[in-house]
Amino acid sequence: IIITEGDAPPAASTTTNAIANIPSPPNAAAGEVNLEQQQGFKRDADQYMPIANIIRIMRSILPAHAKIADDAKEVIQECISEFISFITIEANGRCHREYRKTITPEDVLAAMASLGFTNYLEPLTIFLNQHRAQKDSDRSSMNPLPQFVRRGGGSGFVQCQELQGSHMEEYGELTTTINDYIFGNHGGGEGSSGCREFDPFQ
Amino acid sequence: MRQPGAYSKLLSGGVSGKTGPHSLPLARIKKIMKKSSEDVKMISGEAPIVFSKACELFVEELTKRAWLITLQGKRRTMQKDDVASAVITTDIFDFLVNLVVEDRNNSTAAVAANKLG
Numbered sequence: 001i002i003i004t005e006g007d008a009p010p011a012a013s014t015t016t017n018a019i020a021n022i023p024s025p026p027n028a029a030a031g032e033v034n035l036e037q038q039q040g041f042k043r044d045a046d047q048y049m050p051i052a053n054i055i056r057i058m059r060s061i062l063p064a065h066a067k068i069a070d071d072a073k074e075v076i077q078e079c080i081s082e083f084i085s086f087i088t089i090e091a092n093g094r095c096h097r098e099y100r101k102t103i104t105p106e107d108v109l110a111a112m113a114s115l116g117f118t119n120y121l122e123p124l125t126i127f128l129n130q131h132r133a134q135k136d137s138d139r140s141s142m143n144p145l146p147q148f149v150r151r152g153g154g155s156g157f158v159q160c161q162e163l164q165g166s167h168m169e170e171y172g173e174l175t176t177t178i179n180d181y182i183f184g185n186h187g188g189g190e191g192s193s194g195c196r197e198f199d200p201f202q
Numbered sequence: 203m204r205q206p207g208a209y210s211k212l213l214s215g216g217v218s219g220k221t222g223p224h225s226l227p228l229a230r231i232k233k234i235m236k237k238s239s240e241d242v243k244m245i246s247g248e249a250p251i252v253f254s255k256a257c258e259l260f261v262e263e264l265t266k267r268a269w270l271i272t273l274q275g276k277r278r279t280m281q282k283d284d285v286a287s288a289v290i291t292t293d294i295f296d297f298l299v300n301l302v303v304e305d306r307n308n309s310t311a312a313v314a315a316n317k318l319g
Contacts, residue, residue, distance in 0.1 A: 046233060049226050049257065057225065057261045062269055067279040075282050076264060079289070079298050083260050084231060084253055085238035086297045091249075092242050102244040103235070105252045112256065116294035120259045127255045128248070 048077045087111050226254040264288060264295070 054077055058068060090111035091103050105128055112120055231250040236242050265280075267288035272280045286302035289295040 046230065047237065049230065053226055054261060057258055058265045061262050061265045062280075065278060066269065066272075069279055069281045071282040072268070072280045072285050075285050075302060076261060078301055079264060079285075080257050080261060081234050082298055082301055083257065084234045087253075087256070088235045088238040088242060092239060096241070102246050103242070103249050104246045105248045108249050108252050108256070115297075117256075117260075119263075120256055123259060124252055124255055128252055131248070131251060 047081055049080050051077055054080065087115065087117075090115055226257055228254060231257070267292060 051073055055068070055073060058073075058076070059066075062068070087108060088103070088111075091107040094107050094110060095101065095103055109121060109124060109128075112118075112124070228250040231253045232245055235245055235250065235253070264285065268280055268284040271284040271287045272278070275284070282302075289298045289302045
């Protein structure tokens with residue numbers, strides 16, 4: 001059986017076409033149409049969040065005995081993608097108006113505020129701040145070059161970057177570990193370039 | 203070679219796992235963001251991270267509202283129509299109405315949407 005594709009569905013389909021709906025090619029025979037329709041119901045997984053993750057979040061809310069119909073899961077899956085697109089378009093518009101090119105977390109938060117998701121702002125701000133504090137402590141701890149570290153532990157742990165007060169205590173406890181890392185495994189004056197802006201997408 | 207992941211665990215052992223692995227895949231979030239519009243070009247690394255949490259909150263809210271409707275129907279299985287009703291009755295979910303009501307002639311969701319105008 002030779003299956004000929006008609007016009008391929010546009011890759012940049014707008015979000016309102018979230019339900020995968022591949023039109024059958026104009027010259028398809030009856031048998032081929034059925035196969036096309038079958039393929040049409042297969043979701044392009046790339047444009048949705050994984051269903052397992054979604055179910056996990058839902059189950060954390062629902063009572064243990066609750067059941068969820070498959071089509072309910074699927075429609076929620078579609079709603080999430082629509083949500084992301086909806087907010088992103090608003091955030092992107094904000095960027096353009098302010099002559100910026102990069103969508104920042106602040107743009108995302110502002111977009112949510114203006115679109116009515118004000119309830120999310122507080123938990124998201126807390127989450128973002130926690131993440132940034134985590135990242136800062138990661139980066140600070142990875143920067144120390146041998147010449148900046150004094151052996152002997154305690155508050156003798158010095159480094160080139162300004163440390164926030166809250167981090168000093170952590171470092172005090174872990175100085176031995178860090179010193180072992182530096183003087184044990186360190187192959188040479190390796191700089192901190194490896195940890196700048198760790199972007200998982202690059 | 204430095205292993206940022208392993209090292210950060212050393213320091214964050216005592217911290218709650220909130221900033222650990224995210225519940226939703228960041229690369230896919232970024233992909234959906236890029237697809238949302240032709241002129242979405244650059245996205246900061248942190249934006250998908252905010253979205254991973256935001257989507258979690260979104261799913262939680264939608265699920266809670268849908269489940270209330272399931273309960274009103276004295277059922278234990280959440281149906282697609284329950285989700286649809288939750289969307290229709292929540293103002294901030296207006297952008298989803300077209301997604302949940304595909305057949306305006308049938309289905310309880312369509313009837314409800316029609317009633318709300």
